[in-house]
Amino acid sequence: xxxxxxxxxxxxxxxxxxxxxxxxxxxxxxxxxxxxxxxxxxxxxxxxxxxxxxxxxxxxxxxxxxxxxxxxxxxxxxxxxxxxxxxxxxxxxxxxxxxxxxxxxxxxxxxxxxxxxxxxxxxxxxxxxxxxxxxxxxxxxxxxxxxxxxxxxxxxxxxxxxxxxxxxxxxxxxxxxxxxxxxxxxxxxxxxxxxxxxxxxxxxxxxxxxxxxxxxxxxxxxxxxxxxxxxxxxxxxxxxxxxxxxxxxxxxxxxxxxxxxxxxxxxxxxxxxxxxxxxxxxxxxxxxxxxxxxxxxxxxxxxxxxxxxxxxxxxxxxxxxxxxxxxxxxxxxxxxxxxxxxxxxxxxxxxxxxxxxxxxxxxxxxxxxxxxxxxxxxxxxxxxxxxxxxxxxxxxxxxxxxxxxxxxxxxxxxxxxxxxxxxxxxxxxxxxxxxxxxxxxxxxxxxxxxxxxxxxxxxxxxxxxxxxxxxxxxxxxxxxxxxxxxxxxxxxxxxxxxxxxxxxxxxxxxxxxxxxxxxxxxxxxxxxxxxxxxxxxxxxxxxxxxxxxxxxxxxxxx
Amino acid sequence: xxxxxxxxxxxxxxxxxxxxxxxxxxxxxxxxxxxxxxxxxxxxxxxxxxxxxxxxxxxxxxxxxxxxxxxxxxxxxxxxxxxxxxxxxxxxxxxxxxxxxxxxxxxxxxxxxxxxxxxxxxxxxxxxxxxxxxxxxxxxxxxxxxxxxxxxxxxxxxxxxxxxxxxxxxxxxxxxxxxxxxxxxxxxxxxxxxxxxxxxxxxxxxxxxxxxxxxxxxxxxxxxxxxxxxxxxxxxxxxxxxxxxxxxxxxxxxxxxxxxxxxxxxxxxxxxxxxxxxxxxxxxxxxxxxxxxxxxxxxxxxxxxxxxxxxxxxxxxxxxxxxxxxxxxxxxxxxxxx
Numbered sequence: 001x002x003x004x005x006x007x008x009x010x011x012x013x014x015x016x017x018x019x020x021x022x023x024x025x026x027x028x029x030x031x032x033x034x035x036x037x038x039x040x041x042x043x044x045x046x047x048x049x050x051x052x053x054x055x056x057x058x059x060x061x062x063x064x065x066x067x068x069x070x071x072x073x074x075x076x077x078x079x080x081x082x083x084x085x086x087x088x089x090x091x092x093x094x095x096x097x098x099x100x101x102x103x104x105x106x107x108x109x110x111x112x113x114x115x116x117x118x119x120x121x122x123x124x125x126x127x128x129x130x131x132x133x134x135x136x137x138x139x140x141x142x143x144x145x146x147x148x149x150x151x152x153x154x155x156x157x158x159x160x161x162x163x164x165x166x167x168x169x170x171x172x173x174x175x176x177x178x179x180x181x182x183x184x185x186x187x188x189x190x191x192x193x194x195x196x197x198x199x200x201x202x203x204x205x206x207x208x209x210x211x212x213x214x215x216x217x218x219x220x221x222x223x224x225x226x227x228x229x230x231x232x233x234x235x236x237x238x239x240x241x242x243x244x245x246x247x248x249x250x251x252x253x254x255x256x257x258x259x260x261x262x263x264x265x266x267x268x269x270x271x272x273x274x275x276x277x278x279x280x281x282x283x284x285x286x287x288x289x290x291x292x293x294x295x296x297x298x299x300x301x302x303x304x305x306x307x308x309x310x311x312x313x314x315x316x317x318x319x320x321x322x323x324x325x326x327x328x329x330x331x332x333x334x335x336x337x338x339x340x341x342x343x344x345x346x347x348x349x350x351x352x353x354x355x356x357x358x359x360x361x362x363x364x365x366x367x368x369x370x371x372x373x374x375x376x377x378x379x380x381x382x383x384x385x386x387x388x389x390x391x392x393x394x395x396x397x398x399x400x401x402x403x404x405x406x407x408x409x410x411x412x413x414x415x416x417x418x419x420x421x422x423x424x425x426x427x428x429x430x431x432x433x434x435x436x437x438x439x440x441x442x443x444x445x446x447x448x449x450x451x452x453x454x455x456x457x458x459x460x461x462x463x464x465x466x467x468x469x470x471x472x473x474x475x476x477x478x479x480x481x482x483x484x485x486x487x488x489x490x491x492x493x494x495x496x497x498x499x500x501x502x503x504x505x506x507x508x509x510x511x512x513x514x515x516x517x518x519x520x521x522x523x524x525x526x527x528x529x530x531x532x533x534x535x536x537x538x539x540x541x542x543x544x545x546x547x548x549x550x551x552x553x554x555x556x557x558x
Numbered sequence: 559x560x561x562x563x564x565x566x567x568x569x570x571x572x573x574x575x576x577x578x579x580x581x582x583x584x585x586x587x588x589x590x591x592x593x594x595x596x597x598x599x600x601x602x603x604x605x606x607x608x609x610x611x612x613x614x615x616x617x618x619x620x621x622x623x624x625x626x627x628x629x630x631x632x633x634x635x636x637x638x639x640x641x642x643x644x645x646x647x648x649x650x651x652x653x654x655x656x657x658x659x660x661x662x663x664x665x666x667x668x669x670x671x672x673x674x675x676x677x678x679x680x681x682x683x684x685x686x687x688x689x690x691x692x693x694x695x696x697x698x699x700x701x702x703x704x705x706x707x708x709x710x711x712x713x714x715x716x717x718x719x720x721x722x723x724x725x726x727x728x729x730x731x732x733x734x735x736x737x738x739x740x741x742x743x744x745x746x747x748x749x750x751x752x753x754x755x756x757x758x759x760x761x762x763x764x765x766x767x768x769x770x771x772x773x774x775x776x777x778x779x780x781x782x783x784x785x786x787x788x789x790x791x792x793x794x795x796x797x798x799x800x801x802x803x804x805x806x807x808x809x810x811x812x813x814x815x816x817x818x819x820x821x822x823x824x825x826x827x828x829x830x831x832x833x834x835x836x837x838x839x840x841x842x843x844x845x846x847x848x849x850x851x852x853x854x855x856x857x858x859x860x861x862x863x864x865x866x867x868x869x870x871x872x873x874x875x876x877x878x879x880x881x882x883x884x885x886x887x888x889x890x891x892x893x894x895x896x
Binding site: 031033034036205220221223224225226227229231245247249251253256259260262263265 | 641642648651710714715718721722723724727728729731841843845849850853
């Protein structure tokens with residue numbers, strides 16, 4: 001009896017396993033319309049105006065909202081979006097945007113729009129961030145950090161509604177990157193009508209929690225630390241998405257994300273570790289997508305200190321650093337060598353600047369001509385944390401230390417907690433320091449001005465403390481010019497000047513990676529590090545799918 | 559009978575009193591102090607922390623305590639310092655997931671543990687018994703996170719027969735009504751509600767096995783020892799002398815008596831399940847109260863930690879109260895003694 005009973009239980013539990021998994025197969029039809037993305041963190045808010053973190057932008061601005069302008073998929077060029085076209089006045093201070101007509105806001109359980117998108121929505125979205133006395137300005141304790149850090153408070157002098165479909169931005173001074181700025185996440189367009197309704201209902205804070213936008217997907221349900229569920233916006237102005245649903249499965253543990261990807265529970269995973277990239281090769285259903293990131297890692301040489309004020313010494317160090325070894329050991333070959341301060345996927349990148357090869361002889365010659373044939377001692381600063389542009393700065397510092405030893409430059413590695421590290425560098429306490437930069441608006445000015453301008457030597461963001469008046473003039477002119485051809489020319493000139501002076505050892509532009517199921521089609525990784533699911537669709541899950549190579553349909557590394 | 563129930567409720571009230579003193583004390587240690595409980599009374603949330611709220615500053619600690627109890631009883635646990643949402647309503651979003659998982663885990667443990675324990679008792683000192691006892695020891699002493707990973711690797715990644723994580727396949731959009739996925743899928747009006755139900759059941763298998771492993775070991779062992787002592791009772795001997803069948807001997811006479819200690823052990827497993835859910839839920843990305851609390855700890859979201867502890871501890875106290883009442887129906891001795 002007892003034995004029989006035990007057998008029964010065993011049988012019953014096996015039955016449970018088997019029956020439920022056979023049922024699972026019937027559901028693939030539903031699954032083909034729903035894309036599941038294993039994301040790395042819960043969003044802080046659903047309002048992109050309030051935050052600076054990638055996961056929040058992925059969850060809000062990149063699915064729910066549109067901006068006046070947008071970056072073309074996979075590039076840093078701006079294209080029309082909610083604004084169909086625009087006019088810039090001759091003095092470069094007035095930008096008039098012509099707004100797209102018949103753009104519908106999302107209709108959800110909590111809000112049904114009665115009118116289409118118009119100039120009031122643009123005004124609301126910017127004035128909320130700009131005007132301190134705006135009723136929505138102080139709703140959230142998070143503040144408008146992006147708006148402020150881009151200096152828009154001082155830049156914008158007025159925003160005028162010309163008519164329902166025309167908005168004019170008046171600036172205090174000409175600023176060429178302004179168009180790129182308007183394509184950034186924090187410049188998303190919210191619904192003014194929704195805001196009015198919320199004021200009446202007494203819950204203005206809902207605007208940041210229950211979003212209404214014009215974007216491709218609308219929010220259905222969100223459970224913190226569990227999932228975000230979207231469905232396609234039926235009246236999306238570019239046409240309804242092929243995907244019916246989109247789910248962010250919030251999975252902070254990278255190994256669990258990877259396991260879910262292998263098991264087919266996710267179609268895409270965020271931020272894989274190098275070990276996952278290696279392991280993914282043995283799964284035919286997976287593909288790894290990569291894209292040169294919009295970033296640069298460099299060794300800044302403090303030109304305000306001897307002997308780095310001598311360009312020959314700086315050049316010698318450039319010759320002595322073996323970048324190939326760094327790429328292999330530190331980046332595991334997931335980065336490309338840098339020679340310019342801006343990454344190669346950015347417009348105006350000058351591919352003609354001369355790369356400095358690894359050559360100890362040339363380095364020694366240069367040191368000799370500078371009067372340092374016996375070498376010298378210096379400190380070499382390295383940050384203690386992993387960054388997108390540099391997975392292991394300490395290891396990189398050790399390798400550079402060995403390289404420099406060979407030309408008799410003896411270095412001591414110095415490190416501090418990251419906040420302190422940056423603070424001390426700003427004060428110029430270092431001789432040489434490993435640093436990096438991630439561009440966020442796709443404009444070259446976003447690299448040149450903060451990192452290499454004379455003004456930045458005062459804030460200390462220019463860690464090389466390199467101030468060349470000629471170079472400075474070029475990047476200033478490029479920054480206030482609005483003609484792209486002319487700007488490209490000027491930035492190329494700036495890169496040539498940079499490569500003559502070499503205030504840095506430009507090290508690498510690291511690639512960003514994502515692992516995906518091969519059935520994902522038409523997905524593009526954005527160079528500004530973001531997930532856009534508009535236009536993406538899923539091929540049906542079939543056996544054949546697993547064996548054929550579909551990588552042509554997915555944008556591979558450029 | 560009524561008297562006993564009243565006595566149990568007084569017991570419960572005093573446990574709750576001690577618990578509330580404890581959480582009240584803890585709340586005072588938080589960087590933001592205890593204000594978060596009263597913040598909804600303030601005129602504007604933006605002024606939180608800058609103004610003496612609700613006149614607390616002028617009152618002594620005893621009256622603050624009573625106000626605190628008043629708020630708690632009304633179900634106000636304050637707001638999350640990270641998300642600004644009501645903790646009480648958040649708890650009811652996450653807790654059903656934990657409860658559902660715990661109930662299934664307990665069912666798994668009971669339905670396998672009791673028969674196994676009986677089998678071991680019947681075959682006392684034979685090799686089957688020794689095998690069962692040593693296996694339960696392994697089950698009891700195994701770290702469950704390791705066990706969970708092992709099972710995931712074997713069943714989910716290698717054999718591919720169980721899902722890796724979460725409560726249900728993401729293709730199913732299920733409106734939360736009760737918070738119990740098995741019930742909600744059946745209530746759902748979507749055309750895929752049956753498939754969704756199976757998906758939810760399928761997702762429960764591994765986490766329930768993992769969470770149920772320790773209770774399974776404990777239940778098997780206590781069933782075995784309770785049965786051994788019951789089977790050696792004089793009344794069994796006399797019943798056997800009367801010539802009753804083995805089945806009757808075990809199921810009718812011995813098991814009934816053995817059930818009392820087993821139920822006591824079961825009651826104790828409730829808190830084991832809750833602690834275990836912290837790890838199980840994290841590994842299986844199960845959106846339950848354990849994971850919710852753990853995330854709050856990572857974020858130093860003190861109001862959530864406070865509310866979570868209070869709510870979960872109250873739940874354990876209430877379960878024990880109910881179990882005590884159940885025990886009185888099962889065990890006539892308890893009825894008489896009262």
